Amino acid sequence: MAVITQLSQLDPNQSYTYADYLSWRFTEFVELVKGKLLRPMAGPSPRHQQYSTNLVAEIHPFLKGKACRVYAAPFDVRLTTGGGNGDEEIRTVVQPDICVVCDLTKIDSRGCVGAPDWIIEILSPGNAGHDTKTKFDLYQESGVREYWIVFPGINTVTAYVLENERYELAAEYATPGPMPVATLPGLALEWADLFDDL
Numbered sequence: 755m756a757v758i759t760q761l762s763q764l765d766p767n768q769s770y771t772y773a774d775y776l777s778w779r780f781t782e783f784v785e786l787v788k789g790k791l792l793r794p795m796a797g798p799s800p801r802h803q804q805y806s807t808n809l810v811a812e813i814h815p816f817l818k819g820k821a822c823r824v825y826a827a828p829f830d831v832r833l834t835t836g837g838g839n840g841d842e843e844i845r846t847v848v849q850p851d852i853c854v855v856c857d858l859t860k861i862d863s864r865g866c867v868g869a870p871d872w873i874i875e876i877l878s879p880g881n882a883g884h885d886t887k888t889k890f891d892l893y894q895e896s897g898v899r900e901y902w903i904v905f906p907g908i909n910t911v912t913a914y915v916l917e918n919e920r921y922e923l924a925a926e927y928a929t930p931g932p933m934p935v936a937t938l939p940g941l942a943l944e945w946a947d948l949f950d951d952l
Contacts (some may be wrong), residue, residue, distance in 0.1 A: 759828055764791060772832055772844035776864075783828050787892060788835070789845040798851075798878065805876050805921075806851055808948050809904075813854065816941045822856040822871070829853065830865030831873075833896040839867050846892065851876045851904075854938070869893070872900040872937045877907075894921045900937045909949045 758764065758778045769789030778784070785792040798806070806826055813824045831853060833841070833846040844867075851868035855861060860868045873893055875885040885903055894916065895902050901914045901921060910928040914921035915936045927933045932942035 761791075768792060771842050772847050773841035775847055776841065777857065783849050785848045787846050787848070787888060790855075790920040792884070792888075798876075801916075802878055804950075805904060805906060805948060808950060809874060809943065812943045812947060813852070813941070814940055817854070820856075821858060821860065822854055822938070823858065824852065824854050825866070827851050831870060831929050832867045833892065834868060835896055837911065846888065846896075848892070850874070852888075856937075869899075871898070872902070872935065873898050874902040874904060876904040879910065890921065894919070899937065900924075904948070911945070911948070 758856075759780065759799075761780065761784070764770075764778075770788055770791060771789070771948065775784075799855055804816070805918060809825050810824055817824060827849045829849060831848050831850055832844045833848065834844060838844075850873045851869070852874040853866065854872040855866055855870045857868070857871075860866050860870075875889060877885055890903075897916065898920075899916045903912045903914075904910075905912070908928070910926060910934060912926050913924040913933070913936070915924040916922075924936060925933070927945050930946040933945055933948075934942040
């Protein structure tokens with residue numbers, strides 16, 4: 755079997771599994787959604803990286819001594835969406851910008867198997883539809899309990915919480931103040947600490 759090092763070697767109409775994904779040798783990160791290869795993700799901008807760092811810096815200290823962990827991309831999250839969790843059965847693997855996992859049995863040497871409790875995606879130019887529609891639907895279906903979308907251009911955060919298997923808008927934050935985290939009672943991130951480049 756030929757080693758896959760270029761996206762052009764793959765058929766965009768074919769369905770792939772996590773086992774296929776593990777055999778690829780790309781320099782860029784790719785994602786699979788229900789077997790379909792998503793376009794490679796561009797490297798994050800300095801602003802994107804700063805926001806990610808700011809978020810992790812606020813979340814990490816709160817989790818000290820708790821049975822939850824925070825992870826930043828690149829970090830494989832394998833979503834089983836009702837199927838089996840073997841490499842040949844998993845057809846969805848994503849790279850959330852930030853995720854918090856409180857069921858540590860989901861963590862293995864390759865990332866997370868199953869839905870994290872909380873995911874944060876930071877929009878980049880060209881991926882708005884990916885994060886606001888494709889991943890929104892995917893995370894909802896997979897049972898991610900809380901999903902935040904950070905909009906760097908307009909400095910807002912939209913927070914959704916899973917209620918009866920559907921995402922409900924919990925809050926939109928566009929001005930300085932605390933942003934409470936539903937899945938981690940007692941934690942409230944500061945809007946001004948996130949958007950500290952203003």
